[in-house]
Structures are given as C-alpha cells and as structure tokens.
Amino acid sequence: MSSSFRVIARSTESADYIALLGNIDASAEQQLQKLPGMVDNQLVHFDFNQAGRINSMGIALLLRCFKQIREEKKAKIVLRELNPTNTLLFKMTGVFMLASHEK
C-alpha cells in the first residue's frame, strides 16, 4: 500500500462517500482543506480502510475538516473501517465527538 495521501470521492443522491488512502499527516493539508467544498449531501461517509498512520498533525487536519463539514454543510459524518489503533486515537483526541463510528 502506498503511504502517499490520496482522496477518492463519489456522491449519490443521498450521501457522499469519501475514501482516505495512505498516511494522514502534514502532507495531507491541501487535499483535506478542499474536502468540505466537495460535500453535496447532509450525510458523509469516510472510509479509512486504506488509510495508514494518522499522526497528531493529521488529527488536527481531520478535526478542522470535520468541523467545517458540520458547520458549513450541516452534514452528519460517519466513519467506517477504522483499524484498532486509529479507533483508539480518534477516541482519545475527540474525533468521535464530531463523527460517529460505524462498526
């Protein structure tokens, strides 16, 4: 699996589906900044199945991105396919206060 960060996004009539691939760190900043503008629906699914390591900078960027989606798009965010380490990381840094976890 490549560690370079990538985003794959698609929309249906009722929800946006966004897959985050690779490590999420400072190098993901520009792409994560653009994400809120890509949201069309009031339900957004984020897929972390192919996400790698998420460091503290990545957490800060995700928090900013999720807050913007909630505030500007009034959208609900659902996170799926998190590995155990990222689940714990999201729990301890408050990410789950902005997004629910689909197990």
Add this chain to the structure above:
Amino acid sequence: MAAADPPVILALFNNGADTEAFRPLLNDLPGLLSIENPPAKERFAEKMVSLRLNPALVILSSRLYPESRPELVAGLKAIFPVAEILLITLATDPLPPLEQLAVDRIRHLLVTPADDEQEGIVSLQEAILRLLVRTPWKLQDYVRPGSRIHEFPLISSNQKEALIAYLEGAIIGDSQEMELLRQRAALLADEMVENALYGAPQGKDGRKLYCKGEERIINVDEKIFFRFAFDGETLAMEVVDGWGTLAPEMVVDFLARNQSGMDEVSDEVGGRGLFIIWRFMDHLHVNIRPGMQTVLGGHLKAVSTHDCESPRGFSISTDYQSA
C-alpha cells in the same frame, strides 16, 4: 564501619485500605515510613518537624491527592523543597485529574498493577529507586538483557519513513497483538521523530524554526537520534535531540490540556503529539538538560495489561545523569 542508612521514603495514604492496596509495591522498600490520613496543613508541618524527617522521596497515593487533598503537594514542597514527589495510582483506578498535577508541577506518576504480579512490581520498585539516585531511565532497563539496541542518527527529515519501516520490520509475528504493536510503534516513532525535528528547534525567542512536515537537512550539532529495542514482548523507544528546549513544566501542562481538550474538540491544542505518545506508552520518560539535550521515550508491551482507558505513568526529570 556501619552501613549507611537507606534514604528515607515518606509515603502518604488516604486510609488503611489505601495502604493495603499499595502494599505489594511498597512492601520491600527500605527506609519507608507510611502515614495514613495525614493531618491538614500546619499540623502536618508540625508533625514532620517533630519527627525530624528529611525524606529524599515522598510517595503520594492518588486516592489522597489531588482530589481529597489538593493542597497537599504545595505543603510538602514547602516543608521538603529538595525531595522528589512521586504520585502512585492503581491501574484499576481512574486517571488522577491532570490540571492540579500541572499546577503543582508533579513530575512523576507511576501506575501500579492491582495484583501481586512480581515482574511488574519489581520494575516499578526499580523506577522508585532510580528516582532516589536520580538517574534517567535507559532503553535496556525495559527489555531482556542482551536485546539489541537499534540506533539511527538523523541527518534528513526524509529518513523518517525508512526508519519507521525498519522498526515495523523488527516486530516479527502475524498475531493480532503484534500487528497492533506495529501500528502503535509506527505512530509513536512518527510523533517522536516529528517532535525532535520540528518541535525542539527553537530560536532564542522560543519560536519554532521549522514547520511540521517541512523537508529539511539536520545539522550534525542537533544530535538527533532515534533508538529502539524489542525483545519479542516489550518495545522500548527513545528520541534524543541536542536542543534541550522542552520546558519540564510544560510537559504535564500539555498532557492536561489535551486530556481536558477532549471535551471541547479543538484542532489547535498544543502538545497533542506528546499527549498521543503518553497515552499509547505504558510509561513516558522525559529527561531534559536545558539547552543541551532532551531524551523522550518509553515502553509498551505487545500484550498490554492496560486497557485504553487506564491511567498511564510519566517521569519528567531535569539534569539526571547516567550512572
């Protein structure tokens, strides 16, 4: 010639049940004097003076401080200004609120297992004795004797991914525990190296010299090293930088801010990397020689006895010298 008396260790507990809970940890410590439910303020000071005590170390139970007796540490520091203060808590107890620890500049928090597991007890007793002689922790203290220590001098920020891949490769095994350990090791190494590369370098005004993620060449004078050792069960890691800019009083402050920041979801909280390192380690160690060196490290086990909510310990020392 008579043998020297052991240094006095004063231990303060909430009550008899509290003393009993910590008995396996403290039973064999030489020079230990335990007091249950110590009297308040002036009476406590009078009692200490009347006993002519001069402890090298004061051990406090988290069932006594900070919640029951928040004023206790300020009083102890006034009476025993040079004594080290160690807060101990059972792994099954909740994490003590860190805000008061930050205010009182508590530098040592030890989490002890709630059972009589001998190996854990011995390692904690060694940690206590190390506080008495003021020597910093070493990687080899946490892995089996003879375990190889891998060392990486860093000369470029581009080495980070190769270093992490090497670390992951050294953790051999297909079990779920080993996969989890690899994931955590990679995250911790990432945070530790980023702290040394982008957090430590500061100008005279305290401003950071580099932005996170920026590609940069590391000057040989920065003396940035990453080390790890793995014995098949325990992984110990440390990062060393030659800046020595991490202020000891800021460490617990960062941990406290991030711990309470969970309620307000801020993306701008400082010290989040340090907080993550602490929460994933079984115990975090920081030794700072101001302006000269910071060593930040710790250990974690493949099969951890701690669940994700249980408290984690830390030791923050200044100018401890290797024996």
